[in-house]
Amino acid sequence: MQWQTQHGRHDLPWQQSPSAYSVHVSEIMLQQTQVSTVIPYFERWMQRFPSLDALASASEDDVMAQWQGLGYYSRARNLRKAAAHVIAEHGGEYPDCLQALQAIPGVGRYTAGAIRSFALQQYGPIVDGNVKRLYARLFGIDGEPNSSAFNRTLWQLAEQLTPHNASHIYSQGVLDLGATVCTKSQPKCSECPVQSECVAHATGRIEQLPNPKKKREKPFRVGHFSWHQPNQHIHLVKRSSPGIWGGLWCLPELPDAPKDAELAGEFIHQFTHYTLHAKVWRASTPQHLSVKDDNSVGYLATQLFDLNQLDQTGLPTPIKQFIQDRIALKRHT
DNA sequence: CAAACGTGGGT
DNA sequence: TACCCAAGTTT
Numbered sequence: 504m505q506w507q508t509q510h511g512r513h514d515l516p517w518q519q520s521p522s523a524y525s526v527h528v529s530e531i532m533l534q535q536t537q538v539s540t541v542i543p544y545f546e547r548w549m550q551r552f553p554s555l556d557a558l559a560s561a562s563e564d565d566v567m568a569q570w571q572g573l574g575y576y577s578r579a580r581n582l583r584k585a586a587a588h589v590i591a592e593h594g595g596e597y598p599d600c601l602q603a604l605q606a607i608p609g610v611g612r613y614t615a616g617a618i619r620s621f622a623l624q625q626y627g628p629i630v631d632g633n634v635k636r637l638y639a640r641l642f643g644i645d646g647e648p649n650s651s652a653f654n655r656t657l658w659q660l661a662e663q664l665t666p667h668n669a670s671h672i673y674s675q676g677v678l679d680l681g682a683t684v685c686t687k688s689q690p691k692c693s694e695c696p697v698q699s700e701c702v703a704h705a706t707g708r709i710e711q712l713p714n715p716k717k718k719r720e721k722p723f724r725v726g727h728f729s730w731h732q733p734n735q736h737i738h739l740v741k742r743s744s745p746g747i748w749g750g751l752w753c754l755p756e757l758p759d760a761p762k763d764a765e766l767a768g769e770f771i772h773q774f775t776h777y778t779l780h781a782k783v784w785r786a787s788t789p790q791h792l793s794v795k796d797d798n799s800v801g802y803l804a805t806q807l808f809d810l811n812q813l814d815q816t817g818l819p820t821p822i823k824q825f826i827q828d829r830i831a832l833k834r835h836t
Numbered sequence: 837c838a839a840a841c842g843t844g845g846g847t
Numbered sequence: 848t849a850c851c852c853a854a855g856t857t858t
Contacts, residue, residue: 533854537845540853574842577857611856631854651837678854687852688847718850719839745858747841774842775852820843 504669506696507676512683516545523597524555526622527585527607530614531578538682544573555595559586567750567817576817580750581609599623612658620674628661629674630654633681639713640685643702648716722777728754728822729790730767730783733807737826738789739818741804747774748819752808754783754826755790768829772821783825 512518515538517529528548532541551569552558558566563583570579585607589597597618598604604615612630619627630638638644638660646653666673684691690709692698703712731738739752764784772779789805808816810830813823 530854535841535853535855536843537853540844572843574844575855577841578855581856609856613855617854629854632852633854649837682854716851745840749841772842774840776840 504666504672504676507672507679510683510694511675511679516542516549521622523618523622525549526618527597527610527614528552528582530617530621531582531609532573534578534614535575536573540573544570555586555589558583559590563750564752564817568815569817571751571817571823572820574820576748576750577744578609580744584608585610597622599625601627616661617674620671624669624671626665626667626670627674628658628665628670629678630657630661631678633685634661634677636687636713637677637681637685640690640703640709641697641701643706643708643712645712645714648713719776723780724777725780725782727757727760728781728783729757729761729786730754731786731789732810735810736807737810737813739806739808739816741806743803748822751817751819752806753819753822755805757784757790760784761786768825770821770825779821781821781825 517525529541529545532545532548548569552561552566561583563580566579566583567576570576573579588607589595592598592606593603599619601615601619604610604618605612607615610618616627616629619625620629621627635648635657638657639646642660644653644656646656664673680695680697684695692701692704692709695701695704698704703709729738738755740755742748742751742753744750760782761784764786767783767785769780769782772781810826813826818826
């Protein structure tokens with residue numbers, strides 16, 4: 504806690520006059536996403552949706568457009584649902600017990616602890632990637648990453664070590680220590696306040712802890728999309744959720760390559776769990792059919808968008824990129 | 837419990 | 848280039 508006060512981070516946007524709402528928003532955005540990526544999104548979000556009420560009364564399309572590019576879009580859909588939930592179930596005031604916090608859509612054990620700590624300044628243990636790395640090294644914990652046994656051990660440590668007074672300073676401390684000193688590669692052990700107590704440092708196992716995750720092979724998938732562009736408009740469909748890019752507007756996805764169609768373009772996109780080879784086919788008529796997640800075909804909301812106002816529409820990043828590249832290309836030829 | 841769920845930064 | 852993985856949650 505002393506280290507946190509002297510060397511921790513204090514100037515992040517969500518640390519300035521934090522409310523339960525702003526802490527909630529920042530914590531959801533920060534899930535699996537780096538601080539530097541989140542900062543501009545957080546600032547725009549708080550401008551556009553400054554309060555729980557503003558968010559609850561916004562349309563899903565508005566919310567998705569603000570989230571566009573951040574990824575893991577269920578976070579945005581859940582955040583909007585969460586605003587309605589807190590208003591309906593708690594009269595617009597965040598609950599303070601961990602169990603009630605975890606009942607909020609999109610809020611799991613980590614985020615519940617973070618809201619307790621950072622917004623309510625109450626006892627709120629947290630375990631995230633930073634904390635796992637820090638504790639695994641400090642206490643020399645081997646174990647399959649993300650196994651229940653490994654997680655159980657870490658949460659138990661967090662619950663024991665987190666103080667009941669000024670919990671927020673401790674929680675921010677372990678977060679910042681993991682993020683800035685006990686880093687994945689080339690940790691700054693000479694700057695670490697607990698170096699003398701660190702099992703991994705004493706036994707020369709910094710590089711081995713936490714244990715590496717076993718990697719799975721990444722499948723390769725082909726996706727077919729249709730391109731229908733009548734006079735400066737582009738035909739898009741709203742994707743269903745759950746499923747990849749759920750809630751975003753996208754080129755209609757086809758079950759197969761259409762017969763006798765002309766290829767408008769193609770691109771490769773890397774997801775965490777698979778590689779997508781997208782082929783985009785010219786269509787003279789709009790395609791209302793779309794492939795759903797389970798490979799079934801359904802009808803989705805469909806709309807023509809002015810090519811000049813795609814900025815205010817939530818599209819998957821590679822699809823938006825493809826459209827913009829193609830428009831620019833056409834302008835030159 | 838494994839797998840789904842996005843995108844981009846760092847080495 | 849090819850990985851790893853980042854303030855995780857849900858199914």
